[in-house]
Each structure stands twice: as C-alpha cells, then as structure tokens.
Amino acid sequence: GAVVSQHPSWVICKSGTSVKIECRSLDFQATTMFWYRQFPKQSLMLMATSNEGSKATYEQGVEKDKFLINHASLTLSTLTVTSAHPEDSSFYICSARADNEQFFGPGTRLTVL
C-alpha cells in the first residue's frame, strides 16, 4: 500500500514557540491530506482537510490561525502549531487518500513545556 511519512516523530518545545510538522506521501501524489489530533486514550479528531494549492478546510472549533496548514505540493503538507501552549500537547496524525483509501502517517508526539 501507499506510504505516508511524518517528521518529526516526536518534538518537545517551550511554550510560546512554533512547531512545524511535515507529512509526506512517499510513493503517490495526494491532492488531499488530512490532519488529525489524538488525545491520550481518545479517538482521532479531524482538524482540517489540506488541499494542494488552496486553503485548508478547518473543522468547527479548530483555530486556523493557530494551526497553520500549507499544502504546497502534491506530496507534502505541513502543520505549524503557532505559539504553542501545554494544552496543544497531543499526538498529531496526518493521512492522505489514494485509490479511495486513506493511508495514515505514524504520527508526531508534541509535548509543550
């Protein structure tokens, strides 16, 4: 199946700093990628749909100015958590669609101190 990678796999940052997470489709092109957030022992919550060459579509309640999404190419989408705070600590997972199936990245563990 298709492979989706994420970088970094984990990151620790200080409160107030910004963190960028990359999501790449390694062997296919993805016009649409998705960003999810998962709190401990909870399900995945869709944050936004990232569309190549256009603005991302954010789910209700997700601050687009805080979670900046850029889908600059058919194989790369980035999520930037701006001015991170401890409550932003979470597991962030991206996915991309190919052949009517979603493939998920391994996730990025963000810890904000």
Add this chain to the structure above:
Amino acid sequence: AQSVTQLGSHVSVSEGALVLLRCNYSSSVPPYLFWYVQYPNQGLQLLLKYTSAATLVKGINGFEAEFKKSETSFHLTKPSAHMSDAAEYFCAVTKRSTGGFKTIFGAGTRLFVKA
C-alpha cells in the same frame, strides 16, 4: 449525517478466545466502513474495509467483519485471539464533504488479551 458508535471502550478476552468488537453506524446513504488498529504511539493500520461489495469482509491478521444493513452494524471478529492483537481498534465511516470525502472515527475500543 454519518457517524459510528463503538460499544465498549474496553474488551478483555483470553488468548485463543473469540474476539468481538462492536460497531454501529448511522448513515443516510450506503457507507464506506473501515476498521483500523493502532498500537501505542503509532499511526493507524487498516484492518479491512467495506465498500458495498461482499457483506463479509476479510482483513489482515485473521480479522473479518460483516456488514449488516438491517442492524446498521459492522462488527469486527477474530476466531482466536493472540497476545499480539492487544491494541486500540477504531471503526470509521467515510463521509462526503465539501471538496471530497473525510473519515469519521468511532471512540475506539481497547482490546486486552489475557494469557
């Protein structure tokens, strides 16, 4: 609107016993349904999917699920549990949205396997 409900946040079985994880969906149109497995600190791995072909779907690792429209269910089963099956399992439905599709996940069921 499409959604999924997973009954039971935790399920515990003995090694070798039947595994049954329950999922009910609500959908106004025939849905695409999925089961994913997640091991600690990892992403999701697709176990199987239903896309309106055969109602009994076989997946990886010996898992299968049956789509029952009359019961709006898509329960996941495995005849004999293995210790390595201990993980979090998510049922999901694909929902059409502006610009395409998106996947909505159930709350998840953690499977414990006792020796």
